[in-house]
Every structure is written in C-alpha cells, then in structure tokens.
Amino acid sequence: xxxxxxxxxxxxxxxxxxxxxxxxxxxxxxxxxxxxxxxxxxxxxxxxxxxxxxxxxxxxxxxxxxxxxxxxxxxxxxxxxxxxxxxxxxxxxxxxxxxxxxxxxxxxxxxxxxxxxxxxxxxxxxxxxxxxxxxxxxxxxxxxxxxxxxxxxxxxxxxxxxxxxxxxxxxxxxxxxxxxxxxxxxxxxxxxxxxxxxxxxxxxxxxxxxxxxxxxxxxxxxxxxxxxxxxxxxxxxxxxxxxxxx
Amino acid sequence: xxxxxxxxxxxxxxxxxxxxxxxxxxxxxxxxxxxxxxxxxxxxxxxxxxxxxxxxxxxxxxxxxxxxxxxxxxxxxxxxxxxxxxxxxxxxxxxxxxxxxxxxxxxxxxxxxxxxxxxxxxxxxxxxxxxxxxxxxxxxxxxxxxxxxxxxxxxxxxxxxxxxxxxxxxxxxxxxxxxxxxxxxxxxxxxxxxxxxxxxxxxxxxxxxxxxxxxxxxxxxxxxxxxxxxxxxxxxxxxxxxxxxx
DNA sequence: CGAGCCGTTGAGGGGATTCAAGCTCAGTGG
DNA sequence: CCACTGAGCTTGAATCCCCTCAACGGCTCG
Numbered sequence: 292x293x294x295x296x297x298x299x300x301x302x303x304x305x306x307x308x309x310x311x312x313x314x315x316x317x318x319x320x321x322x323x324x325x326x327x328x329x330x331x332x333x334x335x336x337x338x339x340x341x342x343x344x345x346x347x348x349x350x351x352x353x354x355x356x357x358x359x360x361x362x363x364x365x366x367x368x369x370x371x372x373x374x375x376x377x378x379x380x381x382x383x384x385x386x387x388x389x390x391x392x393x394x395x396x397x398x399x400x401x402x403x404x405x406x407x408x409x410x411x412x413x414x415x416x417x418x419x420x421x422x423x424x425x426x427x428x429x430x431x432x433x434x435x436x437x438x439x440x441x442x443x444x445x446x447x448x449x450x451x452x453x454x455x456x457x458x459x460x461x462x463x464x465x466x467x468x469x470x471x472x473x474x475x476x477x478x479x480x481x482x483x484x485x486x487x488x489x490x491x492x493x494x495x496x497x498x499x500x501x502x503x504x505x506x507x508x509x510x511x512x513x514x515x516x517x518x519x520x521x522x523x524x525x526x527x528x529x530x531x532x533x534x535x536x537x
Numbered sequence: 538x539x540x541x542x543x544x545x546x547x548x549x550x551x552x553x554x555x556x557x558x559x560x561x562x563x564x565x566x567x568x569x570x571x572x573x574x575x576x577x578x579x580x581x582x583x584x585x586x587x588x589x590x591x592x593x594x595x596x597x598x599x600x601x602x603x604x605x606x607x608x609x610x611x612x613x614x615x616x617x618x619x620x621x622x623x624x625x626x627x628x629x630x631x632x633x634x635x636x637x638x639x640x641x642x643x644x645x646x647x648x649x650x651x652x653x654x655x656x657x658x659x660x661x662x663x664x665x666x667x668x669x670x671x672x673x674x675x676x677x678x679x680x681x682x683x684x685x686x687x688x689x690x691x692x693x694x695x696x697x698x699x700x701x702x703x704x705x706x707x708x709x710x711x712x713x714x715x716x717x718x719x720x721x722x723x724x725x726x727x728x729x730x731x732x733x734x735x736x737x738x739x740x741x742x743x744x745x746x747x748x749x750x751x752x753x754x755x756x757x758x759x760x761x762x763x764x765x766x767x768x769x770x771x772x773x774x775x776x777x778x779x780x781x782x783x
Numbered sequence: 784c785g786a787g788c789c790g791t792t793g794a795g796g797g798g799a800t801t802c803a804a805g806c807t808c809a810g811t812g813g
Numbered sequence: 814c815c816a817c818t819g820a821g822c823t824t825g826a827a828t829c830c831c832c833t834c835a836a837c838g839g840c841t842c843g
Contacts, residue, residue, distance in 0.1 A: 373698040377707075377781030383697040398684055403691050426679075433672075433679040438644055440686035445649050447693035451629040452619040455701035456739050459799070461623075485822065493702050495800060500823055535623030705831070731790065741832060746791055 310337035317415075322389040323363045324417070324435055328425070339421045343414040347518075351392070351406035351414065358396025360416050364388055367412030368473055368481055371404035372490070382491040384447050385409065387473040391439045397422055410481050454492055461534045462492045463502050464527065467511070471522055482512070482520040506530070556583035563661075568635040569609045570663070570681055578671070585667045589660040593764075597638070597652035597660065604642025606662050610634055613658030614719055614727055617650035618736070628737040630693050631655065633719040637685045643668055656727050700738055707780045708738045709748050710773065713757070717768055728758070728766040752776070 314337045320326055325333065343362070345351065351362060351369055368387050374380035383404065386392050395403055396419050426432045453465040466488070470480045483491065488499040506512045511530055513521040560583045566572055571579065589608070591597065597608060597615060614633050620626035629650065632638050641649055642665050672678045699711040712734070716726045729737065734745040752758045757776055759767040 371694065373694060375698055375702065375781075376777075377703070379702070381698045381702045383694040394683075395687055398680070398687055400687065403687075404694065433683075434644070437640075437679075437682060437686060440683060440690065441641055441644055441646065441649075444686065444690045444693055447690055447697065448617070448619060448629040448650065450697055451693065451701055452621055452627045455697055456621065456625070456627045457623070496822080497801085497824085498799060500821095501799095504823070531622075535621075742790080743792085743833085744831060746789095747831095750791070 310340055310342070313337070313342060314340065317365065319363070319365050319389045323365075323415075324361075324391050324432075324439070325363075326435075328432075336421060336425070339418055341416040343416050345408040345412040345414065347408055347410055349408045349412075351408060351412075352402045354403060354405045355401050358393055358400070358402050358419070360418050361391055361393045361396055361422065363415040363417065364390050364392065365413040365415055368409035369412060370407050370409050370487075370491075372407060373404055380405075380490055381493065382487065384443070384450055385469075386443075386446075390442075391436075394436065394440060394443070397436065409483070409487075459492065459494050459498055460502055460505075461531075462494075463488070463499070463506070464531050464534060466491060467506075467522060467527055468531070471524065471527070474522065478522050478524060479515070479519055480522050482514070482518055484518065556586055556588070559583070559588060560586065563611065565609070565611050565635045569611075569661075570607075570637050570678075570685070571609075572681075574671070574678075582667060582671070585664055587662040589662050591654040591658040591660065593654055593656055595654045595658075597654060597658075598648045600649060600651045601647045604639055604646070604648050604665070606664050607637055607639045607642055607668065609661040609663065610636050610638065611659040611661060614655035615658060616653050616655050616733075616737075618653060619650055626651075626736055627739065628733065630689070630696055631715075631737075632689075632692075636688075637682075640682065640686060640689070643682065655729070655733075705738065705740050705744055706748055706751075707777075708740075709734065709745070709752070710777050710780060712737060713752075713768060713773055714777070717770065717773070720768065724768050724770060725761070725765055726768050728760070728764055730764065 314320065314325075314333055317323070325336070328336075342365075345367075352358065354373065364386055366388060368385055369390075369392060370382050371384045371386070371392075372380050372382050392406055393402060395401065422432070422436075426436075453469070454462050456462070467480070470482075471478070474480045482503075485496040485499040485503070488494070488503070489496050492499070503512065507514055509526065509530065511523055511526040513523075515521065557580070560566065560571075560579055561576075563569070571582070574582075588611075591613075598604065600619065610632055612634060614631055615636075615638060616628050617630045617632070617638075618626050618628050638652055639648060641647065668678070668682075672682075699715070700708050702708070713726070716728070717724070720726045728749075731742040731745040731749070734740070734749070735742050738745070749758065753760055755772065755776065757769055757772040759769075761767065
C-alpha cells in the first residue's frame with residue numbers, strides 16, 4: 292500500500308508558534324503517532340517538539356544511551372544496527388516515513404540499537420515527558436503506542452524469516468522488495484552501499500556486489516548515480532517467482 | 538539472572554474459586570503480567586483465566602487467526618514460527634517462563650506467528666476483554682504491556698544479530714547460551730530436535746547434527762535421553778571465546 | 784517384525800568467502 | 814592541469830564451509 296501523497300492535508304493554519312504551522316501541515320501527521328490527537332491537543336505540544344534533519348550515516352541515537360525522546364520519521368530511512376561481541380555489526384531492521392523509533396525511551400530504558408540515518412532524514416523529536424503527560428487520561432495514545440510496538444516486532448521477525456533465511460540471491464530480492472515499499476517517484480529506491488547490504492543480509496561486500504551486478508544485467512535494477520536505483524517491479528516479481536517453487 | 542525459585546510465594550490462600558488458589562499461589566505471578574495487580578484486583582479475575590497444559594509440538598495459536606486471548610507462560614518453552622512463501626519455515630523467536638505471548642490480540646490483530654510448544658508447557662489463557670477491562674483507570678497495566686512488547690522486540694532483534702549471523706558453529710553456540718537461560722536444575726537444558734535447530738539457525742539437519750556431535754565430543758554438551766542435555770557452561774564460554782576475537 | 788522417525792556419518796558438489804587486482808570517481812594539492 | 818590518493822565497486826581465482834545425496838543404526842510403535 293502506497294500511503295504517500297503529494298497533496299499536503301490541511302489541518303490548522305492559524306497557529307502562532309512556528310512549529311504549530313509545521314505540525315498542522317505535517318504530511319505524515321495522520322499516519323503518525325499524533326494522528327489520534329485533536330487540534331486542541333495538538334495546540335499544547337508543538338513548542339516541545341523539535342524538527343531534526345540528518346545527513347546519511349549520521350547517528351540518531353546510540354545503543355545503551357539513556358533515552359529522553361522518541362522520534363517520528365517524517366522523511367527518509369533509518370537503520371538499526373547491533374554489533375556482536377565479535378566486532379561485526381549487523382543491521383537488524385529499518386524504519387521509514389511515519390514510523391516511530393526509540394520507544395524504549397518511554398519505558399526509561401536505554402536505546403537497544405544504534406539508529407543511523409540511511410538517507411537524508413527528517414525527524415520530529417518528541418520528549419518522553421510530553422508523551423507521559425499526554426498519556427494521562429487519554430486512552431488512544433497508549434493503544435497507538437502499542438500498535439507501533441507491534442509493528443516493530445512484526446518487522447523484526449520478518450527480518451529473520453525473509454532477510455536472514457535461504458540463499459544470498461533470494462535474500463537480496465526480498466530486501467529489494469522491502470526497499471520498494473519506501474520507493475520514491477518513478478520506482479526510484481534507495482540502494483544501500485554494498486557494505487550495508489552485507490550488514491543487512493549477512494554476506495560479504497563481494498557477494499553483494501556480484502549479486503547486484505547480476506540483477507543489473509538482468510534488468511531488475513538500473514543503477515543511478517548516488518546510491519539510488521530504478522527498480523523494475525515486474526522483473527523483481529518474476530525473479531522472486533523463479534527463485535522458489537512458490 | 539536465574540529467577541527460578543522452588544519456594545512458592547504465598548499471596549492469598551483463602552479464595553473460594555478453584556482458580557483463585559492457583560492465581561494466588563502462582564510461581565510466576567510476581568514476574569508476570571498481573572504482578573502489578575493487588576489482591577483485590579486479582580480477586581475479580583481468576584474466574585476468567587483458564588489454565589492450559591500443552592504437550593511438545595502442540596500449537597498454542599496459528600498465524601492469521603483472529604486472537605481473543607493472550608497467554609502467560611507459567612512453565613516451558615514456546616517457539617514462534619513463520620513459513621516463507623517458499624514453503625520453508627523459520628523459527629524467529631522463543632519465549633519462556635514468565636513471558637507474555639500473543640499480545641497482537643489486544644490490538645484486534647491476527648496472530649503474527651505460529652506459536653508452538655517446545656516442551657511440556659503450562660499457560661494461563663487471559664481473554665482480551667479482561668485486559669481491556671483492567672486497563673481502564675489503572676496506569677500500571679498499559680506500561681507493563683509496553684514493557685513486554687519491548688522485551689519481545691529486543692529478543693527478535695537479538696535473534697537476528699546473534700542467531701542469524703556468522704558461521705554455523707557460532708550460531709549454535711549462541712543458541713545454547715540462550716537455551717541456558719531457561720535451564721532447569723543442574724544445568725539441564727532443552728535440546729531441540731535437529732530439524733528444529735535447523736529452523737532456528739537456518740541450516741540443514743545434517744549440519745546441525747554434525748555440530749551437536751562435535752560439541753558432545755568436546756564436552757560442551759552431554760546428551761540425555763528425550764531431547765535434553767547437560768550443558769557445561771565453562772566449556773561453552775571457552776568455545777565462544779575461541780570462536781571470535783572478543 | 785517391519786515401518787517410520789530421528790540422528791549420525793561419509794562423499795561429493797556448489798555457493799559463499801577469501802585473497803587479490805584493477806576500476807571509477809571525487810577530493811586534494813603540487 | 815594533472816598526478817596522487819583513498820573510498821567504493823567490480824571481477825577473477827582459489828579455498829572452504831555448508832548443502833545435497835546417500836547409507837546406516839537406534840528407537841518407538843502399530
């Protein structure tokens with residue numbers, strides 16, 4: 292389901308605080324955490340919400356840090372990394388537009404992963420205290436939070452079953468299908484560095500390179516300058532069908 | 538941390554309903570979901586809670602089913618499976634004593650995995666309606682639920698980074714370390730069938746068999762009849778150290 | 784007792800890694 | 814202007830880990 296829309300929904304345009312306008316006109320508000328809040332609720336909060344812009348490979352937060360805020364992704368992709376005791380790091384999940392990240396902070400827990408920007412990323416930083424305050428009385432917010440936790444759990448388990456199972460080529464095809472869910476206009480996807488593909492799928496950069504090259508030759512991918520590519524969804528589907536007996 | 542205790546904590550022994558006694562004397566109550574409830578809260582609920590006992594390989598619930606209840610694991614191990622479009626199934630997580638499973642049901646969502654008993658399992662079946670009712674007013678219960686969601690998320694991500702990364706032998710060693718957390722007396726662990734090890738670590742039963750045999754010869758494992766084994770924690774630690782440069 | 788499940792072990796092949804070389808491209812400074 | 818450098822990507826050759834195919838043994842159960 293492609294929930295992206297180019298038309299910006301109009302909620303409230305008469306706020307005084309600069310962030311009020313930003314919140315009111317937020318493209319992802321309806322699908323984001325505060326979609327459950329009405330305008331009066333929204334009015335009280337924007338002064339505490341900060342907009343953050345990050346460049347690729349910039350950290351959002353580090354594992355082990357005592358978290359004071361959660362973040363809503365307004366634009367871009369964020370990856371979650373863990374490094375094992377053996378020094379090698381593994382990407383265990385990604386999150387995109389509309390997703391809430393860093394929820395551990397709400398429970399007074401340190402962040403569980405390193406969160407890093409994949410692309411140019413725009414975030415809303417929401418202090419824990421604000422969530423606590425809003426959760427008093429209202430019943431929708433806790434439920435909304437639980438929904439997001441469940442979504443993250445589902446994504447993590449799917450990462451095991453899809454992206455960590457089977458031969459390398461099939462894992463890569465699944466990864467492309469997942470990246471396609473965050474595709475921009477014209478089926479342009481963010482194509483990770485080979486080293487990142489390796490960390491996502493547990494393979495070497497050489498293997499990742501060989502497989503990407505093969506898919507390029509097969510017409511599934513058309514590489515563009517700057518870590519992006521055009522994906523032929525039909526060819527991808529065909530390749531996935533050819534992969535298994537499904 | 539070994540939270541197991543043989544002494545049964547005494548909370549209330551004067552209940553009239555048969556389930557009241559069970560709840561009051563529950564070994565895992567303090568660490569389980571209703572640890573936050575006081576006795577008066579407990580009094581209202583036991584009539585709705587059913588005790589369930591399952592044999593190994595018996596399903597707890599099936600993926601896609603509309604869930605009407607969550608379950609607390611009072612004893613035993615439960616595994617979560619997903620089968621990909623290619624027919625092969627993968628175990629994506631396990632849960633043990635004190636864990637809450639099937640939380641999707643609270644959000645009106647179908648269960649996300651097949652949940653299957655690994656060992657002999659004792660569960661408390663808690664209807665969704667009961668949770669909804671208890672969540673009204675009380676603030677501790679939603680928080681407790683979120684905590685459990687976060688724990689599950691953490692376990693799922695660790696499953697990626699530990700049990701789905703690196704060479705087969707190392708993955709097996711990590712699995713043993715994890716199973717050791719649910720060890721019984723005398724470091725006796727539940728040792729999965731070779732086929733299950735394969736589904737957990739994405740390897741064939743032959744590879745699993747070879748590696749288990751090797752660990753047996755090295756003294757890390759001592760096989761017992763009936764899917765259990767004694768684990769030499771020191772030898773395991775040594776093997777893990779030898780595995781990487783950690 | 785034969786059938787079937789589960790585990791073990793061997794032999795051979797294949798897929799992924801390792802080691803290595805060479806490429807493009809952006810940034811730097813002579 | 815262009816050599817120089819380093820990062821990222823690609824490709825080849827050799828090796829190795831794991832899979833595949835196969836045979837066999839122990840065990841339970843009809």
